[in-house]
Amino acid sequence: MSERRGHLAEMAKNFDNPEIKFLFSEGRERHFKMGEHLITEGQATDYFYDLLSGTVALARNGRDGRRQILSFMGARQFLGAASTPGYPNLATALTDVKAICYPRAALERALATTPGLASEFRVVLTRILESSHDHIYTIGQRSAVERVASFLLYLRSNQARFAVEGPREKSELIDLPMTRLDIADFLGLTIETVSRAFSSLKKMEAIGFTDSHSCTILNIQRIRDLGGREDFTAHRGSN
Amino acid sequence: MSERRGHLAEMAKNFDNPEIKFLFSEGRERHFKMGEHLITEGQATDYFYDLLSGTVALARNGRDGRRQILSFMGARQFLGAASTPGYPNLATALTDVKAICYPRAALERALATTPGLASEFRVVLTRILESSHDHIYTIGQRSAVERVASFLLYLRSNQARFAVEGPREKSELIDLPMTRLDIADFLGLTIETVSRAFSSLKKMEAIGFTDSHSCTILNIQRIRDLGGREDFTAHRGSN
DNA sequence: CGGTAGTTTGAGTAATTTCAAGACAAGTGG
DNA sequence: CCACTTGTCTTGAAATTACTCAAACTACCG
Known part of the structure; x- marks a missing residue:
C-alpha cells in the first residue's frame, strides 16, 4: 500500500475497493x-502509462x-487514453523514462467502480483538452517568434506543475530536453525558423542560453507579451 | 421519461437513479x-449544453x-465541459440553435452516481481530444489547399455522425453553414487564402459549388489524397 | 583527433498574407 | 421593377513570412 507510486496512485489514495487493489497490483514499473x-x-493500446520521470513526445x-x-x-502525466482499442499516436522517449504501466482494462474497471476517482480523472482529461486548445490557438494564430515564446511559457508551466517531486514554483530556468527538430514539429515550423526565433529572443535580451538545451528567461514580461495567454486565461493564472 | 430529448438522454436511457432523474428534470430547452x-x-460555466439542432462555433x-x-x-454534440468554473472559450450560434442546458452541478452528481454513464462520457471526451489532435496536425503540417480539403472531410464526417436524426451515411453534398472568415479562423488562414483554395479545388474538379454555402465532392479520392487521415486513422475508418 | 549529430546563420525561393478592387447575392426603399 | 446598399466572396498585385538549400560552427563521443 505505502509503496504504490506515481500520480495515479496519489489520486487514488483515498479510495479503496477490490478493483482499485487489482489495478495497483497490476501496475508494473517499466524503463x-x-x-x-x-x-x-x-x-x-493495452496499456496506460503513468510517467515517473523523463520526457516523452506524443x-x-x-x-x-x-x-x-x-x-x-x-x-506525473498520463499517456494512453484512447476512445478505441487502437491509438493513432506514437509516444517516444526523449530521455530515459520511467513509468508505471497499467492494463487499460484494469483502469477501466477501477474507474467504473470508483466514481470519485473517475471524477478526478475526468478533470485530468479536460485539462489535457484545454491544453490542446491552447496549442491550436498558438499554431493557428501566432507568428514564429510568438510560437517559440509561447512554447517557453508552456514548458515553464509544465515543469513547475509536473515536477518529479510534485508541483513547485515556476522557475526562470527552462530545461529543453528535446531537439530543435522536436520543437519545430511541435510548433509547426522548421528547425531553422525555430533557431532564428531563439536567436531573435536572445538578441532582444528576453532569454539567455547557457547551452542549447537550457535557457533562462531574462525578461518574462517580454515573453508574456509575445506568447502569453493572459487574453483568455487570466482567470486561470497560468504562465 | 419518454419525452427526454437529446444525445445525453439517449446515452443515459439504460440508467436510472435519483441523480439521473434530477439531472433530466433540470434540463431546459433553450433557443x-x-x-x-x-x-x-x-x-x-454553470451550464452544459446538449445541442439539438443548428451549428455552433467554439x-x-x-x-x-x-x-x-x-x-x-x-x-448531438456537447458543449461546456471545463476543468475550472470559468471557461476560456466563446460559443457562438452560427445558425439558429436549439439546445438543452443542464446545470453543471447536476451533471457532475449524475456522473458521480452513475459509473456506466461516466464511462460513456469519458469516451466522448476522449473522442473530442482525438479530434483536437487531428486539428493540430492539420494546422501544423498541412498547406492551405490541404487544410481546406481536410476541412471538407471533417464536415462530411461530422454531418454524417451528428445528423439531427442520428448517425447516417456520409454524403457527397457538404453543407457550409459558416462564413469564409469562420473557415479561415478554424484553419489558421485568411479569408482570401481559403477562397483561393476553394477555387483551386474547383478548378481541379475535385469539388463543385451550387452556391457558396454548399458544395459537392466530385472526386473524393483527390480530396482524400490532399486532406485525408488514412495515414494514421486507417483503423478508425474515418473520412 | 577526426567524426557525427545537432545547431546556427546566410541567401534565394515559395507560400501565404496584405492591400486593393471588383463581382455577386440578398434585401430595401423609391 | 429598378436602383442602391450591404455584406460576403473572389481575384489580382505587392509585401512579408517562413521555407529550402547550403555552408559553417559546436559539442560530444569514440
Missing part, C-alpha cells in the same frame, strides 16, 4: 531508453514523413 | 438566434482581435 517507443501508432506521423508533436509529457 | 452566444469567455479570442475557432459543433 525506456532514450529513443524507445512507449506506444507505437496503430497498435492496440506525435502523429504522416505517411509522407511529416510529423506533428502533440505534446511533451513528463513526470 | 438561440443566429449570432447569439451560448457561452461567453471567462464567464462561469472559439478562443486573442486580445488583439485574433480568433481561433476550435470546433464547429452541431446536433
Whole structure:
C-alpha cells in the first residue's frame, strides 16, 4: 500500500475497493531508453502509462514523413487514453523514462467502480483538452517568434506543475530536453525558423542560453507579451 | 421519461437513479438566434449544453482581435465541459440553435452516481481530444489547399455522425453553414487564402459549388489524397 | 583527433498574407 | 421593377513570412 507510486496512485489514495487493489497490483514499473517507443501508432493500446520521470513526445506521423508533436509529457502525466482499442499516436522517449504501466482494462474497471476517482480523472482529461486548445490557438494564430515564446511559457508551466517531486514554483530556468527538430514539429515550423526565433529572443535580451538545451528567461514580461495567454486565461493564472 | 430529448438522454436511457432523474428534470430547452452566444469567455460555466439542432462555433479570442475557432459543433454534440468554473472559450450560434442546458452541478452528481454513464462520457471526451489532435496536425503540417480539403472531410464526417436524426451515411453534398472568415479562423488562414483554395479545388474538379454555402465532392479520392487521415486513422475508418 | 549529430546563420525561393478592387447575392426603399 | 446598399466572396498585385538549400560552427563521443 505505502509503496504504490506515481500520480495515479496519489489520486487514488483515498479510495479503496477490490478493483482499485487489482489495478495497483497490476501496475508494473517499466524503463525506456532514450529513443524507445512507449506506444507505437496503430497498435492496440493495452496499456496506460503513468510517467515517473523523463520526457516523452506524443506525435502523429504522416505517411509522407511529416510529423506533428502533440505534446511533451513528463513526470506525473498520463499517456494512453484512447476512445478505441487502437491509438493513432506514437509516444517516444526523449530521455530515459520511467513509468508505471497499467492494463487499460484494469483502469477501466477501477474507474467504473470508483466514481470519485473517475471524477478526478475526468478533470485530468479536460485539462489535457484545454491544453490542446491552447496549442491550436498558438499554431493557428501566432507568428514564429510568438510560437517559440509561447512554447517557453508552456514548458515553464509544465515543469513547475509536473515536477518529479510534485508541483513547485515556476522557475526562470527552462530545461529543453528535446531537439530543435522536436520543437519545430511541435510548433509547426522548421528547425531553422525555430533557431532564428531563439536567436531573435536572445538578441532582444528576453532569454539567455547557457547551452542549447537550457535557457533562462531574462525578461518574462517580454515573453508574456509575445506568447502569453493572459487574453483568455487570466482567470486561470497560468504562465 | 419518454419525452427526454437529446444525445445525453439517449446515452443515459439504460440508467436510472435519483441523480439521473434530477439531472433530466433540470434540463431546459433553450433557443438561440443566429449570432447569439451560448457561452461567453471567462464567464462561469454553470451550464452544459446538449445541442439539438443548428451549428455552433467554439472559439478562443486573442486580445488583439485574433480568433481561433476550435470546433464547429452541431446536433448531438456537447458543449461546456471545463476543468475550472470559468471557461476560456466563446460559443457562438452560427445558425439558429436549439439546445438543452443542464446545470453543471447536476451533471457532475449524475456522473458521480452513475459509473456506466461516466464511462460513456469519458469516451466522448476522449473522442473530442482525438479530434483536437487531428486539428493540430492539420494546422501544423498541412498547406492551405490541404487544410481546406481536410476541412471538407471533417464536415462530411461530422454531418454524417451528428445528423439531427442520428448517425447516417456520409454524403457527397457538404453543407457550409459558416462564413469564409469562420473557415479561415478554424484553419489558421485568411479569408482570401481559403477562397483561393476553394477555387483551386474547383478548378481541379475535385469539388463543385451550387452556391457558396454548399458544395459537392466530385472526386473524393483527390480530396482524400490532399486532406485525408488514412495515414494514421486507417483503423478508425474515418473520412 | 577526426567524426557525427545537432545547431546556427546566410541567401534565394515559395507560400501565404496584405492591400486593393471588383463581382455577386440578398434585401430595401423609391 | 429598378436602383442602391450591404455584406460576403473572389481575384489580382505587392509585401512579408517562413521555407529550402547550403555552408559553417559546436559539442560530444569514440
